[in-house]
Amino acid sequence: MTKTQPGNFFEDFFVGQELVHATPRTVTDGDVAMYTALYGGRFAVHSSAPFAQALGYARAPVDSMLVFHVVFGKTVPDISLNAIANLGYAGGRFGVPVYPGDTLSTISRVTGVKQNRDGTTGVVYVHSVGRNQHGNMVVEYARWVMVRKRDSAAAAPEVVVPELPAFVPPASLHVPTAFAAGAFDTRLSGSPYLWDDYTVGERIDHVDGITIEETDHMLAARLFQNTARVHFNQHVEREGRFGRRIVYGGHIISISRALSFNGLANAVGMAAIHGGRHTNPSFAGDTIYAWSEILATDALDGVAHVGAVRVRTVALKDRAACDFTDRDAAGAYDPCVVLDFDYTILMPRR
Amino acid sequence: MTKTQPGNFFEDFFVGQELVHATPRTVTDGDVAMYTALYGGRFAVHSSAPFAQALGYARAPVDSMLVFHVVFGKTVPDISLNAIANLGYAGGRFGVPVYPGDTLSTISRVTGVKQNRDGTTGVVYVHSVGRNQHGNMVVEYARWVMVRKRDSAAAAPEVVVPELPAFVPPASLHVPTAFAAGAFDTRLSGSPYLWDDYTVGERIDHVDGITIEETDHMLAARLFQNTARVHFNQHVEREGRFGRRIVYGGHIISISRALSFNGLANAVGMAAIHGGRHTNPSFAGDTIYAWSEILATDALDGVAHVGAVRVRTVALKDRAACDFTDRDAAGAYDPCVVLDFDYTILMPRR
């Protein structure tokens, strides 16, 4: 008998199963600094305590994606250690702000299982909820992954595929603070453009590019306590499909979000993740660019100070974003597209 | 209309213009740890809270150059995004100590403009002031940069070139604390040499060398929220003049300052930056060495516990500093010289 955790295989999952993920994580000022060094984020609400306090936050809240990565990292040993592919996200919703000093932990519930035809793999659907030390939800999301079977001869379970929302409706978004009109100082935030200024269909080239190094993405994944093996082990990956380590998909999301400051500077955090696809793998040496399209601008019932901006951010590798490279007419992604991310940010209104 | 900030071009600047730079930055223990990991500094006053408290500091103050980099980083999007060259610094003065938890922001005033002869570029002179959340000056400096014109046909502005001090006089230096003779424990600080022991003309080989990696300098620049593109984008720089990313000049200053511990260990912070030139670019793979020359040792009026030591630190790449490689007789820098930095540190007196 070994004391090593082998991770779960497809036949270990069943609908209704609750997975209490190991190792709660106290997030500190140190994690925030490391996150800044990795991505260079400049969103004022995360960068400056007085700026955040003027908006009603207790202090500068932790960037939404750092929260997501920590909560997500907890799930890897139980859900995706034997995964072949991360198939999708849906219904992601951010809850109460996370401050340095808060401790995050994650519990997942299996909501669906569906064996694949060849009998060696299956799709597992989970709903994961990250909470702080008070039990308050900080982020929750549905995810589905393709997982290996331990024993291909094991019987296929009854197929259960959960209903997943196409998007998170504005009415269910969590609005973390309320602040007076004018409390948001656009001289300090770096952009004059507020919720009212964005229009559906508008596209923004985020201009800059960031080249990924092996150390960067490994420091990030370790910071998030994400143990997926493909990110860390060149000795094995050298013999693998790509001959090299694969960058954690969330690293690309965080780079894209940092790049999006140039055009979406007044985001006061993310409110929802409607969906996300890592359309191609990224590797050290790739330079990541990003562009965004405004999908919707929703006023929120009873909320005067912020509105919701639904954004689709597309990340490219080794291709400047000025051409807004995307899918072709048949829907196939250009090989330079590495991320197609559909989410909602909150922005101050005039 | 784009919502992306294109940065200012030469014709956007005018004398008297005030630039309120975006994104105040709360500096934390996390930033200090990252800075230590990047440079390995060992100056006792920044490394140990009890050591600093024995000298009258509230706690360990943040290294002067980390303060400078954060304040400087704020100015990049407005001043040097379209810069071709960073021409010089003058009149740099450090103010009140910065402690973790303080929030820094920067305002610059344009003090001069001078179009270059070919009509495509001009020199912009600014005076930048970094302040903490109480409005107290933490560092201020003059800087001049060569900036592209948006439209080479635009009319040249009236030439204004400000008077810049050759050096910051000792009488105007800020002395952050007062402590009793003997409060500074040289067993703990790592060197027996105090202000009284340094003599004008003395040269010090700082012995050690540090090799730069791509990740290092990018982590640093992102930590400082410095967005200058040449540091981050290999996809573009591959086609550029050097074929590779250029290391942020401030990274070389911080490496040199960390190396200078071996010979100048008892510095209790910097008080002034008289001038600085990045005489050659640095790249990943370069090994940086440094040597220093004592330019002046000034007693300060009414100050018994510390004196000023004006130092010229010269950084070299891929050349040990034992030969004190420098300019030739005609004043031309040896190609291995990457930095010529003229500044003042404070040191305890006997």
Added chain:
Amino acid sequence: MTKTQPGNFFEDFFVGQELVHATPRTVTDGDVAMYTALYGGRFAVHSSAPFAQALGYARAPVDSMLVFHVVFGKTVPDISLNAIANLGYAGGRFGVPVYPGDTLSTISRVTGVKQNRDGTTGVVYVHSVGRNQHGNMVVEYARWVMVRKRDSAAAAPEVVVPELPAFVPPASLHVPTAFAAGAFDTRLSGSPYLWDDYTVGERIDHVDGITIEETDHMLAARLFQNTARVHFNQHVEREGRFGRRIVYGGHIISISRALSFNGLANAVGMAAIHGGRHTNPSFAGDTIYAWSEILATDALDGVAHVGAVRVRTVALKDRAACDFTDRDAAGAYDPCVVLDFDYTILMPRR
């Protein structure tokens, strides 16, 4: 006269000599975050403040090896700057827990000197004690290193070789907290296996591998303020024995300890280091694996909540640990073995 510290040579050491090492170091949440990013540790007691508090800690204590590295780093400028080889460790004992905010400093006493036959080097034995700001011991250990002589003609000192313990007896281990049975939540810690479940002779393959990058090990050594030159200077090392920078041996220990989570997840800190050998050098590009053997499981007198598990962890480079590669019959290490580390962890009892 130079103001640069040249380090001590063999003839500078004498038995009974006390070395007060420079630069105390305040350890912060920032250091902990950097350590997490470097190694990806997931031990619950270090990762979560509430988890640690449930066990009686004031908050999450700093990982034992981070404490060791900081205390050890202080000794380098005085003891091993002119060392040729780090020969061994013995009698390592951890004391009171270290929390962010504590300030560590180190004092060493020379316990033995023995010149080597060729007259150019000698072995120096020291006993180093790290203490917090209250004077409480946080870690102490004996170490012996081979150090160059400044002058090979200098007379050999009287040979003194101290008695070194083969291992630290369980009765002398420091047990930092007492907690009630059941206070340790194995759902959150990531493993059901407690002290009672480990058996002498049991071997554990820690499965995962981590590839080292140049930046990683240099960030680590700088974080620990370890100034040993071989880690940092490619310009010199290019001409050296290996043609490249050598990874700090402690970096391999920390990687191995992080890997050991998978099999030894319920360690609540280290209590002793009985011995350690860096059997081969490691370099950037190496992928580190580790396996462990249980050497002893000792109940502790009057201690009901934890027991001691003595572990031998062997780290390999570019060889999966599933074969438990080790010494050959003649006692010679396989070239892929880079570390043989003998230590004791504390683990909750049922």
